[in-house]
Amino acid sequence: MKWYHRLLTAGLAAVVLLLCPACQKTQDPPQESSQEETSVEEESSEEESSREESSKQESSKISQVSKKPAEPSDQFVDSTREVLSDFTSLLAQNPDTIGWVNIPNSIVDYPVMYYPNDAYLITQGEDPYYLCRDFYHNNILSGSIFLDYRSSLDSKNLILHGHHMANGSMFATIIGYNSFDFYKMSPVVTFNSLYEKSKWKIIAVCKTNTLESQGPYFDYMRGDFGSDYDFLNYIYQIRLRSIYDIPVTVNEQDTIITMSTCAYDFEDFRMFIVARKVREGEDAAVNVAKAKANPNPLYPDIWYYYYGGAKPEVTSFQDALNKKKITWYDGTKKWSQKDDDELPKMLAKKKADAIKKLQTAYEPLNYEDDALNYIKVYVDAYEGFINECTNTGRVNALTYQCLAVIRSVQTKQLTEQQIAVQKGALTKAKQTALAAMKKVTAGNTYRPNQQVKIDRLMKNYTERINAAEDKATVELLQENAVRLLDEIQTDAEITAKENRNKKT
Numbered sequence: 001m002k003w004y005h006r007l008l009t010a011g012l013a014a015v016v017l018l019l020c021p022a023c024q025k026t027q028d029p030p031q032e033s034s035q036e037e038t039s040v041e042e043e044s045s046e047e048e049s050s051r052e053e054s055s056k057q058e059s060s061k062i063s064q065v066s067k068k069p070a071e072p073s074d075q076f077v078d079s080t081r082e083v084l085s086d087f088t089s090l091l092a093q094n095p096d097t098i099g100w101v102n103i104p105n106s107i108v109d110y111p112v113m114y115y116p117n118d119a120y121l122i123t124q125g126e127d128p129y130y131l132c133r134d135f136y137h138n139n140i141l142s143g144s145i146f147l148d149y150r151s152s153l154d155s156k157n158l159i160l161h162g163h164h165m166a167n168g169s170m171f172a173t174i175i176g177y178n179s180f181d182f183y184k185m186s187p188v189v190t191f192n193s194l195y196e197k198s199k200w201k202i203i204a205v206c207k208t209n210t211l212e213s214q215g216p217y218f219d220y221m222r223g224d225f226g227s228d229y230d231f232l233n234y235i236y237q238i239r240l241r242s243i244y245d246i247p248v249t250v251n252e253q254d255t256i257i258t259m260s261t262c263a264y265d266f267e268d269f270r271m272f273i274v275a276r277k278v279r280e281g282e283d284a285a286v287n288v289a290k291a292k293a294n295p296n297p298l299y300p301d302i303w304y305y306y307y308g309g310a311k312p313e314v315t316s317f318q319d320a321l322n323k324k325k326i327t328w329y330d331g332t333k334k335w336s337q338k339d340d341d342e343l344p345k346m347l348a349k350k351k352a353d354a355i356k357k358l359q360t361a362y363e364p365l366n367y368e369d370d371a372l373n374y375i376k377v378y379v380d381a382y383e384g385f386i387n388e389c390t391n392t393g394r395v396n397a398l399t400y401q402c403l404a405v406i407r408s409v410q411t412k413q414l415t416e417q418q419i420a421v422q423k424g425a426l427t428k429a430k431q432t433a434l435a436a437m438k439k440v441t442a443g444n445t446y447r448p449n450q451q452v453k454i455d456r457l458m459k460n461y462t463e464r465i466n467a468a469e470d471k472a473t474v475e476l477l478q479e480n481a482v483r484l485l486d487e488i489q490t491d492a493e494i495t496a497k498e499n500r501n502k503k504t
Contacts, residue, residue: 077194080459080463081194081195083194083195084192094111094136094137097112097113098112098147099111099112099193100112101189101190101259102190102191103186103189104186104188106173107169107173108170108171110144110145110162111135111144111145112147113130113145113146113147114147115129115130117129117404119400119401120407120408122149123402123405130146131143131161141163144162145161145162147160148160148223150222150223150224150393150396151223152223154480155223155224156223156224157255158191158258159222159260160191160258160259161260162259164261164263170261171260171261174260174273175263178243180244183205183244184288187201187286187288188275188284199284200275201248201276202275203235203238203239203250203256203276203328204238204246205272205273206220206241206273206297207271207299207303208269208272209269210270211267214300215300216300216301220258220272221260221397222234223393223397224393224483225392226343226391228490229317229318229342230346230391230392232250232251232252232335235250235328236320236326240297240312243297244293244294245293245294246286247286247287247291248286249329250328251329251331252331252490253491254279255276256274256275258272258274259272260272266302297312298314317329318340319337322336347391347392351395354386354396355387357399357403357472357475358402358403360471360472361379361403361470361472362375365414366418366422367409367412368412371409371410371412375409378405382398386398426469426474429475430465430474432478433465433481436482437458437461437478438458440489441454441458441488444489446488450488450491454488457484457485458481
């Protein structure tokens with residue numbers, strides 16, 4: 001039996017599971033809901049500690065390095081950027097290293113790992129690579145702190161996962177933020193990437209569900225957003241859910257980081273903190289004396305069922321801002337109902353673009369019949385999942401997954417003419433992508449620091465686009481590059497407007 005016969009069987013089984021309402025926690029692909037937030041089954045402290053110690057002993061005894069189940073899509077380190085000297089030794093030991101995380105007054109002081117092919121593993125019902133592997137690739141219950149596949153170091157929201165271990169290791173510290181005193185001791189966390197040292201001010205401490213039986217699922221696993229307003233609406237949603245009112249401002253130019261772990265208030269609960277990056281020239285200190293407990297945070301339905309109370313009013317960012325209910329926004333833009341009206345339109349376009357991308361991500365003539373059928377099963381299924389998405393971040397996540405499946409299937413031998421046609425289409429896609437990038441910044445003037453960012457992005461994405469081997473990857477790179485360049489362009493326009501206002 002050929003390999004794709006077996007994979008097709010697994011794919012069909014996965015599709016059957018996805019069509020069963022009892023298996024749809026959040027209408028996700030096969031077993032994804034159990035891996036997304038690095039869940040571990042609830043167990044006693046003694047049993048968990050015993051299992052962890054056993055894993056450590058076994059690892060040290062045989063020093064077994066697990067083989068990666070699938071090759072990563074590309075090398076993570078960006079050759080156009082200078083790697084901090086702190087990471088030279090770590091990268092030599094494990095090139096999957098992408099950063100280091102530290103939470104003061106805790107034992108959280110760990111390298112952060114990233115495995116580019118996690119999107120593919122999840123489609124096959126497997127765990128993210130570093131969920132239960134340490135820095136040295138040893139199988140171990142506690143795993144590693146790792147960056148979610150929906151994020152990159154260029155994302156608007158960097159999503160980090162870590163287990164809640166009974167001995168207090170990994171991300172068990174996140175649960176410590178249940179204590180207001182602990183928050184006041186540790187209001188700022190550190191995440192240093194390969195290229196930059198950064199402090200991050202916590203803006204929200206939240207609890208949420210993953211089971212729809214406990215109420216609607218709030219999707220906080222969003223690496224990117226469709227627009228500035230989409231981002232601010234998300235910030236509004238997490239601040240409504242925060243158990244503390246925190247005196248840290250946010251605007252559309254900011255970047256955030258999310259750190260997530262398991263919580264045991266209810267079955268499969270999660271606790272996560274969200275922090276925004278300290279801005280250039282900003283004091284990293286937080287006036288915690290102005291922080292206070294949120295008298296009525298938004299919880300999942302199950303919380304009110306057991307503890308009583310009433311949900312706070314939930315509208316939208318612009319509505320709450322215009323009613324003077326938001327004090328944390330310090331941007332300069334004006335927002336109106338029109339911005340709310342644009343969100344569903346933007347989502348509909350994103351869905352249509354994603355489905356088209358999947359439908360055109362492969363050339364049927366490149367595959368044997370069984371392999372082609374395998375791809376079509378996934379594409380058809382993912383079209384359905386995408387159409388049910390409620391935010392653009394979820395659309396992106398599903399697109400990554402399906403494209404990873406398509407890339408995993410080997411192509412058959414092509415004729416020279418077919419190869420020439422394929423190369424021609426790829427070359428045209430690359431030219432289109434590079435032209436789209438140049439169009440964003442053409443004829444504009446930028447501050448020196450903005451120009452540095454633009455030059456770096458242009459060089460980085462030009463290299464990645466030229467190295468891409470398929471149209472779908474080129475189109476994804478183009479989309480990301482244009483989005484990042486647009487953000488710099490918007491920042492430049494705001495600065496120019498402020499300068500004109502000062503002169504008048």
